[in-house]
Amino acid sequence: MRGLVKGLGITLKNMTKPSVTHRYPDVPLPMPDRFRGIQYFDPDLCIVCNQCVRICPTDCITLTGKKHPDPEKKGKVIDTYDINFEICILCDLCTEVCPTEAIVMTNNYELAVYSRDDLFKNMEWLHQNDENVRKENNLNKPNLAPGGNKK
Amino acid sequence: MLRTEEMLLNVGPQHPSTHGVLRLVVKIDGERIVEVEPVIGYLHRGTEKLAEDLNYTQIIPYTDRMDYLSAMTNNYALVHAVEKMMGLEIPERADYLRVIVMELNRIASHLVWMGTYLLDIGAMSPFLYAFRDREQILSLFNELCGARLTYNYMRVGGVKWDAPPGWIEKADAFVDYLLPQMDEYHGLITGNEIFVRRTKGIGIVSQELAIQYALSGANLRVSGSDWDLRKKEPYSLYDRFQFDVPVGKNGDLYDKYLCRMQEIVESLKIVKQAIDQFPEKGTIMGKVPRVLRVPEGEIYTGIESPRGELGCHIVSKGKDKPWRLKFRRPSFYNLQILPTLLVGESISNLVAILGGIDIVLGEVDC
Amino acid sequence: MNPVLVMGPILLLFVVLGFVTMAILFERKVIGWIQMRPGPNRVGPWGILQTVADVLKLLIKEDIIPSKADKPLFKLAPAIAFIPAFAVLAVIPFTESLQFSQFAVGILYYLAVSSITIIGILMGGWASNNKYALLGAMRSAAQMISYEIPLVMSVVGIILSVGSLNLVEIVEAQKQVWFIFPQFLGFAVFFIASLSELNRTPFDLPEAESELVAGYHVEYTGFRFAFFMLSEYVYVFAMASLTTVLFLGGWNAPFGLTMIPGIVWFVLKFLLIVFSLFWIRATMPRVRVDQLMEFAWKVLLPVALFNILLTAVLQEVPYLDFLYRL
Structure with a gap:
């Protein structure tokens, strides 16, 4: 009997405490900088090295390059770049291997659509997804100050 | 005695208390269980086979999705095996970060178990209180590695991210918050007579039976054996911390509950010590070759996941991909005892006993 | 008319x-x-x-009847479950003037009519032709029948004290002292048994979500499901009213605060009971079915019987008999 009464006391006490929920769809829920959201892609930085395609564990990235329009310059420029968000698991490996940070993560996470076809995002769409881009990017960046010091 | 008709009852794969997509074909005589046949495989994704086509870094996000309640320990099981095979040296700071996140993840996982178990028993509020506290751990992880569930945090040779400024202090504050919070759980649940009567003396596992069925984790410790890989075969930095291994006496569901609750406290102790010893400076990635080629041979390493011994068996032919990768998933092994435990019990104990095993279907089916 | x-x-x-x-x-x-x-x-x-x-x-919603269901029973069950729930309200006196029928066997009527609902639940569970529904209905019938006995027995103490089965007279008898004080044992038994009669936590086994998915109304959808739901909550209304009338003095004002009208007092007491139902639901786990039966027969019933004995004895004790002989 005592345990039951004690439990009732605890629930009654908690009733007066403020709620801990977020008002999410009404108030946007900000994510920390490192959040792995929908990628932002910058075609100008891309050197078509194909590293992101090779590292992707689910093979959701497809890209094609073309010759540099300026015949003086070597190398390639990006022609098409698609991510299939039906199978992308937002694991962050593509941004980790990208040598030029052409592809980086953003804090946007709202991907719900009515048709599966809409989850196939092309280069233009990914380029326009330029809000809330992650600031702290690659591993072992020299300008990255080591944080998290002991108190 | 009246002759009664046996009835075949199908529980799951879509049932509120099978914790996912487990299916049980139960033969009942009135309310008494005569036979149980668990049917698994509804969440099978072929992780082990897929891994044979992926290099070691690419497998890490797949391990996140096995035991999705404690992805950090899964990450560690894989990278630990690879590191051991390659003989890599891990920077101390990275090791401390690993211990902190693994123990926090253990707490989060046990909180989920506690909440869902009470939901199985029929109490609603502990579930939401547990999720309220777990939410803080998930927020910490979100800040650290950018995801709340599938962390993909560890890498062969270290960890992906260093702790952001102020993160360690936040983790420290969380430990100080949760320790007194445990009293609330104990007040709400531990002394509750209905809960005690529903769990005490139910689903008893003797030590011999537990060992015969290769149980591990709290399912084994509850029967009186103090087998904990963190103590018995210390990996990572676990030999540097002071902590106890909670052991049960009777092997029943109530002891399982007490054991797991005590494990939360012990994990909090480890986190506290790790934070105190946390090195001021240091890198988070060791010297790792650009392409991870694991030398030819095979290895088995086991670590203590929240659910038991999580083993990783790698057979390598010297390539950058495993020739065969096998995970010893504790949920899968622990689930095997279920038919033995259930036969002869009343159907109203079914969910209590099943919930007590603490299975995660993502791990059972892998 | x-x-x-x-x-x-x-x-x-x-x-x-x-x-x-x-x-x-x-x-x-x-x-x-x-x-x-x-x-x-x-x-x-x-x-x-x-x-x-x-x-x-x-x-x-679309009205779905399982093809293997017993259709006439399936359709009839929600009505049989609901009608008694509403019919019992006829005898509840809300205030001195606000009451529908005042007849001599008010309590008996309430308890007799309310048990008809079990038939509706049993019919629904059986007609659905679903194993979960059947298990839920069986449990429900067993539970409601067993708990009706302590429920009735716990009220006998009041009936002994008042000497009447009429609910209005019972309220009138509580002008000085509410029955919750002299009949505390009776109140405790009545409250627990009523929780069980209402199928509420910790006795919500018939619809134990985590075991039986939803119990006897698994196969019901749409309006028929709404009827089961409705009868459940109408019973909450009826049972909270009955508890108020029997133990909390109905419309009588406490501490002589008679300037506040009786209906307000009634509603306040009523809401207190309803709130505690919800409060208990948020706190407690569910008891197991065998423990439930054990509790009814081995704990509640003896306590209720003891309460009757106690009332009878105390009626003869000088200085205390004013509480028990009204």
Whole structure:
């Protein structure tokens, strides 16, 4: 009997405490900088090295390059770049291997659509997804100050 | 005695208390269980086979999705095996970060178990209180590695991210918050007579039976054996911390509950010590070759996941991909005892006993 | 025909329906607050229209009858479950003037009519031709029949004291002292047994979600499901009213605060009972079915019988008999 009464006391006490929920769809829920959201892609930085395609564990990235329009310059420029968000698991490996940070993560996470076809995002769409881009990017960046010091 | 008709009852794969997509074909005589046949495989994704086509870094996000309640320990099981095979040296700071996140993840996982178990028993509020506290751990992880569930945090040779400024202090504050919070759980649940009567003396596992069925984790410790890989075969930095291994006496569901609750406290102790010893400076990635080629041979390493011994068996032919990768998933092994435990019990104990095993279907089916 | 006699019950029906919508909302709100979340807040200001929206949804849902179901029984069951729930309200006196029928065996009528609902539940569980529904219905019948006995026995103490089965007379007898004090044992047994009669936590086994998915109404959808739900909450209304009348002095004002009208006191006491139902639901786990039976027969029934004995003995004790002989 005592345990039951004690439990009732605890629930009654908690009733007066403020709620801990977020008002999410009404108030946007900000994510920390490192959040792995929908990628932002910058075609100008891309050197078509194909590293992101090779590292992707689910093979959701497809890209094609073309010759540099300026015949003086070597190398390639990006022609098409698609991510299939039906199978992308937002694991962050593509941004980790990208040598030029052409592809980086953003804090946007709202991907719900009515048709599966809409989850196939092309280069233009990914380029326009330029809000809330992650600031702290690659591993072992020299300008990255080591944080998290002991108190 | 009246002759009664046996009835075949199908529980799951879509049932509120099978914790996912487990299916049980139960033969009942009135309310008494005569036979149980668990049917698994509804969440099978072929992780082990897929891994044979992926290099070691690419497998890490797949391990996140096995035991999705404690992805950090899964990450560690894989990278630990690879590191051991390659003989890599891990920077101390990275090791401390690993211990902190693994123990926090253990707490989060046990909180989920506690909440869902009470939901199985029929109490609603502990579930939401547990999720309220777990939410803080998930927020910490979100800040650290950018995801709340599938962390993909560890890498062969270290960890992906260093702790952001102020993160360690936040983790420290969380430990100080949760320790007194445990009293609330104990007040709400531990002394509750209905809960005690529903769990005490139910689903008893003797030590011999537990060992015969290769149980591990709290399912084994509850029967009186103090087998904990963190103590018995210390990996990572676990030999540097002071902590106890909670052991049960009777092997029943109530002891399982007490054991797991005590494990939360012990994990909090480890986190506290790790934070105190946390090195001021240091890198988070060791010297790792650009392409991870694991030398030819095979290895088995086991670590203590929240659910038991999580083993990783790698057979390598010297390539950058495993020739065969096998995970010893504790949920899968622990689930095997279920038919033995259930036969002869009343159907109203079914969910209590099943919930007590603490299975995660993502791990059972892998 | 007297227009009051016709309009009264219709009015009561609307009051009860209004109560049910509010009670479901209030229940979800209270449990939400206890669990540190706001509860329903999407439909209407403060979520006030949530239940209305839910009921509307149930009304426009497709009416599904399983092909292997016993169709006439399946259709009849919700009605049989609901009608007694509403019929019992006839004897509840809300205030001195606001009452529908005053007859000599009020309590007996309430307890007798309310047990008809079990037949509806059993029919629904059987007719669904679903194993979970059958198990739920069987448990439900066993539970409600067993708990009816302590429920009745716990009231005998009051009947002994008052010397009447008439609910109005019982309330009148509580002018000085509410029966919750002299009949505390009776109250405890009555409250626990009524929780069980209402199928509420910790005795919500018939619809134990985590075991039986939903119990006897697994196969019901749409309006038929709404009827089961409705009868459940109408019983909450009826049982809370009955508890108020029997143990909390009905419309009698405490501490001589008679300037506040009786109906307000009635509603306040009534809401207190309803709130404690929700509060208990948010706190307690569910008991097991065998423990449930054990509890009814081995604990509640002896305690209720002891209460009768105690009342009978105390009636003869000088200085105390004023509490027991009214």
